[in-house]
Amino acid sequence: MDFATIVQKRYATKQFDGKKIPEENVNQLLEMIRFAPSSFNIQPWKVVVISDQTVKEKLQPFSWNQPQITSCSHLLVFCADTDIENIIQRLEKQLVDEGAKKESIQRYLDMIRNFTKGLTPEQNVAWVQKQVYIALGNALNGAKALGFDSCPMEGFDQKGYTDTLHLPETLIPTVLCPIGYGSDQPTPKMRFAREDVFMRI
């Protein structure tokens, strides 16, 4: 399916049929997420991939009891990883292992540190969460590309998710993406006119 078709066919699925996505396809989707771009290539995300029905049932009350949570095949919980210093150390280790030059590693890591030191904790969270939405976009388009459906969901109780999944406080549940096979029908897409959203110069 070409990308233009993917963009048109993808829709926010309200009800899944409960069937499991083959493990191979789940792994293909995770690779599409893993290779999403991010600022400075910091990849500040951790995605909890939940197949266990009991866990999904525990999370449903923290998700406005929406049916997608339990009818999906896998529930992806996109968490923003706000611990940038830890990420920097992981980047450093990987770059050293890959044989990058010491000076260029240092220059790169300094650039990230210089940028992030100017951010308040709230700005840091906002910055990191924006990157997570790029990865989310890959999940939404990727699901359709692989022949299944998805639904981006912001409406959930963050604390309920953090507690149920025993997440450290540096990982912030940011957006949900249940995936599976839709048993509903997409409604026609409503979008603003071109002149409302584009300005040509």
Add this chain to the structure above:
Amino acid sequence: MDFATIVQKRYATKQFDGKKIPEENVNQLLEMIRFAPSSFNIQPWKVVVISDQTVKEKLQPFSWNQPQITSCSHLLVFCADTDIENIIQRLEKQLVDEGAKKESIQRYLDMIRNFTKGLTPEQNVAWVQKQVYIALGNALNGAKALGFDSCPMEGFDQKGYTDTLHLPETLIPTVLCPIGYGSDQPTPKMRFAREDVFMRI
């Protein structure tokens, strides 16, 4: 090109060759952006699409003088539209024009208003900007799908862009995406290991 290949082939282009992308392809890309999903389908973005070389040259000093700004074919400036009340009114008009039921329109718009009234101005900006990053993702993948290149850029002087482009204060330049034909070569992609970014349950 299938989506898995797009994700792997896309790269942050450091230098474009200056050739113009055919207008037809630019329009195809804009449609991919226009149909990006967003929270409540609010589509809180305005994308300034700059082909004019003089304007790009004026913007370069506000972009760390990076060569992509002037060597690209078109510079897309993704702005977050923070004026939610105006967006709600546009949504209402469009839904009325399309013949949606009065009660369902009201329920939908109330839902957006109920959500946004709980946000501080900073939280409103952060929320809106996250949506913009989904549209950005469609631009990055869409460019590669259409046979050209792109580069996401956060490093620019927001005020310089606002002033140069005469943007109202409700439109916040959020991220740049020059597009064109890359004249550099992609470096191998470095990504964290699966176990670093996924947690399976």
